[in-house]
Amino acid sequence: MEAKKISHDIYMNKALSLASRGLRRTSPNPMVGCVIVKDGKIIGEGWHHECGYPHAEIEALNDAKAHNHDVRGSTVYVTLEPCSHYGKTPPCANRLVEEGVSEVVVAMRDPNPKVNSKGINILRDAGIKLTELEGEINARAKWLNRGFVFVHKYHRPFITLKAAMSLDGKMCLDNGSSKWLTGIEARTKAHELRASNDALLVGVGTILSDDPELTVRHVAGINPLRVVLDRQHRTPKNAKVRNDDNYVILDCDIKSALEELVKRGVLTLMVEGGPEVLSTFLREGFADYVNLFYAPKILGEGKGFNLGMGFDSVSEAFGVNYVKFTQLGQDILVEGRLTCSPDL
Ligand SMILES: NC(=O)c1ccc[n+]([C@@H]2O[C@H](COP(=O)([O-])OP(=O)(O)OC[C@H]3O[C@@H](n4cnc5c(N)ncnc54)[C@H](OP(=O)(O)O)[C@@H]3O)[C@@H](O)[C@H]2O)c1
């Protein structure tokens, strides 16, 4: 029994690492990986490459067949419950039944109500042995697809707040000056974070004072959608954020802005500033994760991302779980999951 669990974990880890190759390419679909095992050997591997392309299970079945393997009687490891609905492709659950596989192991159920449990039921009804993994591997599968889970469960993207600040928590001086607070290592890391989100958001205050490009430059990666919250249409015509068509300027409240982003297929959003917008996201609880860069400087008077916030006791304050610290040159990145964020 224990040996079986270990092999489940090994194959599912492999499937999860295949799934992660789809990062930023599959949205609004989830990242999914699949490994097909027969007689103790992997005979097929696949992942969902891009929205509109075949699902991971189909890729893995095709891979097995391309190498002349017979998939009948095999065990299929798939990171997400196989789909049961006719979308851009026919349902994978039905296809697995037709192919005559014996067992399907899944790391998590599909949070999409169109699928949830239906894929699993199709497989069970057809007499296929179904194993759902729990614990750490289930948590990792959900974490990989946190944006997809949030959009289906909470109808909003998974939101990361990112800020660079001094040791005394100031993102800029009172006169608006903030360039360059952190060093090149921290800024490179910030570009890596950009590349892993579907959209980046700032307020018009940041556009007016910094005119940021909001693109991925220090590392290789796909540019996210650029989003500006600007209720009085103050974004200049020649602002760098308008350099190509991959941007949207919204003049609504945060809730409607998030709904609009979901409509545009955004699963993960990073809010990059400035202090007013970050504070509003945090105060209203639209905040799931923080990436806080601290530079070894003391700015004195200035703005942080906690404007208008106050608690009567420390026990009421927002907390951060799963905290991680990384030194980047002279700066420190503190990151973790905000306690105000709902469960995955
Ligand atoms: N260190 C860092 O990480 C960092 C990052 C970014 C910016 N900054 C600095 O921050 C300063 C700009 O600060 P800021 O607070 O003015 O920038 P901001 O938060 O980017 O922009 C604030 C503006 O956004 C608009 N807005 C639209 N919807 C909003 C909402 N729901 N909640 C709050 N604001 C909303 C408001 O203008 P309307 O009412 O007209 O819409 C508001 O004046 C600059 O000095 C910049 O250099 C620092």
Ligand SMILES: [Zn+2]
């Ligand atoms: Zn499918």
